Amino acid sequence: MTELGTISRTEVASQSAELLPAREALALVNFTNITAVNVAIAVNAASVGSTAAANAMQYIVAYQH
16 A cells, blocks of 8 residues: 555455355354243232332343344
8 A cells, every 4th residue: 555545446456355255154053042031020919008019120142143
């Protein structure tokens, strides 16, 4: 390269490239397990005039094999 960010036509012509195989062919086993858990419990029993609230965080785990 002669200048920063400039490529000559001869430099481009001297490069070579080849296509990658299809994604399915790159691994013998290609599957992903995804598990999502979202649980919340709010109980308001045997009390008069009170409220119950519940917040739940959601956890998502992905394993790719």
